[in-house]
Amino acid sequence: MSITMSRGQAYVQRLNDERNVWLDGERIQVTGHQAFQGTLQTIEGLFNLVDDPETRETVAYWDEQTGSYVHRSFLVPRSLPDVNSRADAFRLWADRTYGVMSRLSDYARSRLTGWYATRHEMTAHDPAFAGKISAYFEQAKRNDAFLTIVQRDPQINRSLPVGEDEDAMLRIVKSNAEGVVIRGAKMVATAAPYADDIIAYPVQRIPGHLPELAHMVIVAAGSPGLHMMCRESFATKDTDKSHLLSAQYDEMDAVLFFDDVFVPWERVLLHNNPEAVWQIRCNTASASLAYHQSVIRLHSKLEFITAVTSAIAKEIGVDSFLNVQEQLGELISQMQTIEGLIIAAEAQSKPDAFGNWLPEFKYIETARNLGNRYYPRAVEILKTIAAGGLIQIPSGTFEMNEKMGSMIGKYLGGVTMQAPEKIRLFQLAWELTGSPLGARHDLYERFYAGDPVRNRANQYVQYDKERLLGKVEPWLRRSLKD
Ligand SMILES: Cc1cc2nc3c(=O)[nH]c(=O)nc-3n(C[C@H](O)[C@H](O)[C@H](O)COP(=O)(O)OP(=O)(O)OC[C@H]3O[C@@H](n4cnc5c(N)ncnc54)[C@H](O)[C@@H]3O)c2cc1C
Structure with a gap:
């Protein structure tokens, strides 16, 4: 008898890669660590609602391109009923988690959907953007990717003008025909330790004379050189039944260190382009x-x-x-x-x-x-x-x-x-x-x-x-x- 994995199980399974997640001073495996058990179970259950006949039509839609049901955060709304149906899907996940889990990836997927839906606006800034974001959007939909977004640089000295603490800011240190190598740090990345991919770009306007700081990249969470440093976990021990919210809904936050991380060109959505990155930020x-x-x-x-x-x-x-x-x-x-x-x-x-x-x-x-x-x-x-x-x-x-x-x-x-x-x-x-x-x-x-x-x-x-x-x-x- 063949056993097919549920959508939620497949998601959890994907996290068994070489990702560098640091908690309490140790490198840990998220799927095997008690601190993540309750949260992953919650997400697994939410992902499975996409295939559950009782909830499927609310949380998902039939997507012709992928030939499968897909979460409605990927739906490009073309009418008022589409807008309302996206709202119903958001409400279902939010109500199931009492609004306590905010980065279940429907936020980041919606950002991606918005950039994809308006991709042609970017052609004047970068003719390759529309093709790259279309390819990634289709891939994320097909793979049911759990996404998160990170924008801020570490809080070292906010009084410095942009670029003066350049060492901390995410920047490209090498590039070749295959892709780029990035170095620097970002904060805060909620859910990064159990994401498939992380979308990173600067929150502030990068001045025109510092193009080396102006990129938008999509980094696989299991990339070598990417280190995710978690805050303390709030998920209490299995035996403690007095903190049920913390046990089930502690979405972890992390600081990300990019210690020479390779990103292939197809995932470098924008490159050395302050104006284009600012347009993405304001989209x-x-x-x-x-x-x-x-x-x-x-x-x-x-x-x-x-x-x-x-x-x-x-x-x-x-x-x-x-x-x-x-x-x-x-x-x-x-x-x-x-x-x-x-x-x-x-x-x-x-x-x-x-x-x-x-x-x-x-x-x-x-x-x-x-x-x-x-x-x-x-x-x-x-x-x-x-x-x-x-x-x-x-x-x-x-x-x-x-x-x-x-x-x-x-x-x-x-x-x-x-x-x-x-x-x-x-x-x-x-x-x-x-x-x-x-x-x-x-x-x-x-x-x-x-x-x-x-x-x-x-x-x-x-x-x-x-x-x-x-x-x-x-x-x-x-x-x-x-
Ligand atoms: C729990 C949590 C989870 C988060 N998750 C994410 C996430 O997943 N992805 C993501 O992208 N973001 C996330 N954020 C938001 C983000 O990381 C920052 O917290 C937010 O953008 C504010 O920046 P900061 O914390 O660096 O504060 P700072 O910018 O350092 O501000 C500190 C204080 O100084 C003041 N200040 C700073 N600069 C100026 C200035 N130029 N002029 C006037 N006043 C100033 C601010 O008003 C504030 O009071 C999260 C935040 C929190 C708290």
């Missing part, structure tokens, strides 16, 4: 498709934290107090604001010059820029309402000895819940607020899309202010005597 199709996924995930996460906070308020009997209701109302208005912006972005989606239907970016951008304040505020509200209860969670198992068990049962129950359920609820709340996973999520929502200060400022800079100023102007012409 609206790619940003609109990818952040559409991000804000749908954010909405799932806000729903989850609102659910946990509401359950706690009810269980400790504070949900009838006006101040508590006001804070719960704030959580609901956060959730509904993001939901409303997603609806508006989809309803106002329209075709670009190439016939791609794109969610309206101004609403996606607003949702994204609100998210970096909303989520930290949601965590603050959960802490304010749960208060000392977050610290009265017993460590270890609570079915200890008979005497302790009966006292826990007597003193740690809630309005309707018995002690075991209420302890579970507070464990969940602690994971969102006080655990290393919770702290990482607070930081993630603030920074994942880049510097929130510059992102918001950019929204002002890009806005058509003439129209606004026009509303003030008639008042300026009125005589002070009127």
Whole structure:
């Protein structure tokens, strides 16, 4: 009897290559390491939804080129129903992981889809780009590739002008007929240790006189010379059942060291080309498709934290107090604001010059820029309402000895819940607020899309202010005597 691997198993199997993943000072095999077990199981399950008859039509579409079902993040939207169907696929993965896993590759795949869909725009900058990105897009679709993106250089001395700490920046040190050799470092690359490929390009504008720093490359995660240095793992031991979110959903973050990594020419999408790399960085199709996924995930996460906070308020009997209701109302208005912006972005989606239907970016951008304040505020509200209860969670198992068990049962129950359920609820709340996973999520929502200060400022800079100023102007012409 032949045993065929599921799509998820095939993905996990692919990670058994020579990749250099460093954790706790040692080079480790991700598939065999306890720190990655829960996360890989989660991703395996999500990948399998593409073939599950119950979820397949939501999460995937039939792709003629590959003759297979493909995740909808690869779908180039050509109509409003396409935009909505991509949203349904994002929502399904996000809801299954409570919005806690952000880089399940649907973000990076969507960026790729956007660049592919608008590839001809780049021909003036580099005639080879369209062919290269088409070939890679088809390959990634066919291989169901798990992708991630990294843009930032290491935080050494941000006061230096671009290029002055050139040694740290990713650059080409050699090239020949087959490809290039790159050296340097990048941060932060979420999910890189278990990705198939990593897409790297600079986040900042590279000045025209430094073309050697302006590239866009796609690097296989198992490339010799690429070292992925993980932060500490938050996935707790198998035996610990009190950190269930961390055990299942710790998407790892890593710093990448490129110690002379070979990249074949077909994966060097742009080369020595500051203007072209800047166009890629600013590409609206790619940003609109990818952040559409991000804000749908954010909405799932806000729903989850609102659910946990509401359950706690009810269980400790504070949900009838006006101040508590006001804070719960704030959580609901956060959730509904993001939901409303997603609806508006989809309803106002329209075709670009190439016939791609794109969610309206101004609403996606607003949702994204609100998210970096909303989520930290949601965590603050959960802490304010749960208060000392977050610290009265017993460590270890609570079915200890008979005497302790009966006292826990007597003193740690809630309005309707018995002690075991209420302890579970507070464990969940602690994971969102006080655990290393919770702290990482607070930081993630603030920074994942880049510097929130510059992102918001950019929204002002890009806005058509003439129209606004026009509303003030008639008042300026009125005589002070009127
Ligand atoms: C958990 C996590 C996961 C992430 N995952 C990814 C990922 O997978 N891929 C990816 O590409 N990115 C990822 N990011 C985002 C990215 O790596 C950066 O965190 C983000 O772009 C901000 O840059 P920085 O952290 O280097 O902060 P810095 O740029 O060093 O900023 C530090 C502080 O200085 C201020 N500052 C810095 N420069 C200036 C300036 N010129 N003018 C004014 N103020 C300034 C900033 O406002 C900020 O307060 C992730 C971030 C986090 C926190």
